[in-house]
Amino acid sequence: MELLTLAIAALTAIVVAAVLSRRTGIATPLVLLVIGIVVSLVPSTPEFSLEPDWILLGALPPLLYATAVQVPVVDLRRSLGMITWLSVTLVVASALVVGAAVHLVVPEVSFAAGVALGAVVSPTDAVAATAIGKRLGLPHRLMTVLEGESLFNDASALVVLRTALLAITAGFSLGDAVLDFLRALGLALVIGFAVGHATVWLRSKLADPVLMTAVSFIVPFLAFLPAEESEASGVVAVVVAGLVTGHHGARRFTARERLTERTNWLTLQFLVENGVFLLMGLQVEGLLRDLDESNSTFGEVLVVAALVLGVLLVLRTAFVAVQVLAFRRQQPKLDAMRERLSLISDRVDSMAEEPRVAGERGQRRLSQFRRRVQRGQADVDYQESEPITARGGAVLSWAGMRGVVTLAAALTIGTDVDERTLLITVAFVVAVASLLLYGGTLPLLIRSLGVSGVDPDEERDEVVDLFGDITGRASDALGPIDRIVIDGQRIDPGVAAEQLGWLERIEERRGDTTPEALTLASQRMLLHRHYISLMRDALHEEQAIGAYSTGALARASALIDAQELRLER
Incomplete structure (x- = not known):
């Protein structure tokens, strides 16, 4: 009965927060985070203990899948360079620099333990950022980068975290770490691709929206669990399965089936992603109590958290700036690329009358080649119409909010790690501070810079x-x-x-x-x-x-x- 009462109270809080969000303009996750913090500090509030598996195994796969299904593959491909730069390179760099900085300030924390903390706080959580961006009408390309980054940076962070924890107990080998990462990535791609195609085929044969939606609820776990058992990246497997489903589902499923599935998934996504932010806020009292029982002080936590936040902001700004400059250097090349594609298109049109391509097979191959040329021309148009400008780069730099995955990953740090309580508490403070600071000021930044999307x-x-x-x-x-x-x-x-x-x-x-x-x-x-x-x-x-x-x-x-x-x- 007590568990049912708590569940009803949580559901009520989520609905109330959503209503307040629409009236005040504050993102729902931020409202729920504050509600959770306030409730946790009330003396009569029962203790809430967050198990990492609840998030990493229970909530993360469906949330990633629900987002991946909605991301157009063509847009992801066009921004893949920047997404990879932010979700892999920036994550690794952040983990290493944060580890060195924390070890320098707090020598009791080893470099490997500092890298573990850096891996925990390096992935961004795009829930709050995309909620704000959609409401304020951010350009679609910025939204794609934010969503794409959040889809893949969890995988990079978890691999780095696993490597850092292994280095604490068994030593570190760069070659083994790189091979482990490539193996985890490659195997995850295969598993996600196979699960995505198999489940799309199965669901297309059911011809019942209810059954299709029921099957879709287990797709994330069909991809995640085998990948994790194979020591691959379950996160990447889920994302790939979602991308495959979203891409092929538009043709294989009927309108009613897609509408039913979308409605059910939006409801599930709304409850889960907002519920974890509420749960995140409810951890405050327990973390403060654990900190009192340790050798660390809250002042020390604040100093380390401020250092970590500063390092993360500087690194993110620098990495985004590199991409903005790269886009600027790319612009003069677009005209030459457009002219070259135009010449190729003219050549393809002239080949249509040649006898060697007069047959059905030749015409089919010519049509495929013409389609590739059209895709190239469309890519050039996209690069010109939706560039990553300095203003857009400023928004991306300031949208580095951390979420509940940061806290869940921190809780996986074993008790054999020195200063474990300090690391977990710093990760929590970094996540909360980034959500409140960046999330609270991001709308003002977007309005002041005049960054807007497509005219209706x-x-x-x-x-x-x-x-x-x-x-x-x-x-x-x-x-x-x-x-x-x-x-x-x-x-x-x-x-x-x-x-x-x-x-x-x-x-x-x-x-x-x-x-x-x-x-x-x-x-x-x-x-x-x-x-x-x-x-x-x-x-x-x-x-x-x-x-x-x-x-x-x-x-x-x-x-x-x-x-x-x-x-x-």
Whole structure:
């Protein structure tokens, strides 16, 4: 009964915090963090003990999966260099520099233990940052970098943490550490890719939104647990499985199935990610009590935490600045790249008339090559339209908030490590201070710098152009209205002309659907379904090319889904 009461109280707190967040503009995780801290300091509050496995095994896989499913692969690919730079290189550098700085200030903390602390505080938590960014309309590329960084930096941090803890007890070998990292990464990629494709195939055969969603709830753990048992990175495996599912699910699942799954996952994600921030705040009283029982003082904790925060901010600013300068140096090369791609495109068009590519196989290979050229041209347009500017770099530098994964990872430090209580408490103070400091001032920074996303009117015009392109492709794929054949059945030209002119109108819903005797109503239904399928294929093609923005692609997908749902009704 007591556990049920606490669960209801936590759920109520989450809902209340969400309402306050919408009215005050403060991110929900920050509100819940403060609520948790205040409640933990009340004398009658029961003690809450956070087990690392609750977060690292229970909460982290579904949260990573829910985020990865929503991240477009094409956008991730275009920003992969910066994401890798921040999620791998910056994490390793932060762990080493923080370790050296802490060891210098507090000699009782060994360098390896300091590196362990650095690994714990190095990964960012994008929940609060993306919540603020979406509400204030940050450019899509900045959002992609924030989300992509948070998807992969946990894996880097956990590998560095494991290496540092091993160095404390068994010594350190750079070669072994690098090989361990590469092995963990490679095996995780294979497991995540296999699980993603296998579960997409399985769910496409179920044809039941409820069953599909139920299966989707276990996908993160199907990827995470085998990877961890194989000593690979479970985090990377989950992210890859989510990316594969999100990319292929748009074509393999129906609109109703995707809508049902999205609603359920959004609810689960809302409860879990906000619940862990509430739980994080509730740890304050227990950590303070453990600190009193140790040899460390709260003043010492504050000094070390301030040092760590300063080091992390300087390193993050420097690493982001490197990428901003790299983007500036890249801009003059884009014109030359565009001209080279234009010449290649002209050459491809001229090859279409050559006899050696006149056959079906030759035309198919030529079409694939033309698609690669179009993708390259779209990449150049994207680099020009959404550069990482100095203002955007300032936002990325200030968005280095740490979250509950930092505290959970800190709790995995064994009792055989000297100054364990000091390390855990410093990690907690760093996480809380970064959330309150950066999260509380990030909206002001975004407004003062004038960083904004796509203009709504421009996006609306882009959606109109995109929808015109995909409907045109669908009509071309359908062929002349007097020669349309679907599933072996010839469609009456009158029905085709009427239906293609009024796609939203379905006058009749029933009829004989056998190939021998299709009624006019069932012909309309069959034609409409086929046309929607062709539109979705065309949209998937546009997503692969990437000429349109993610916002426009998402809105066009929603319009197609709406037509499919209306057809079902």
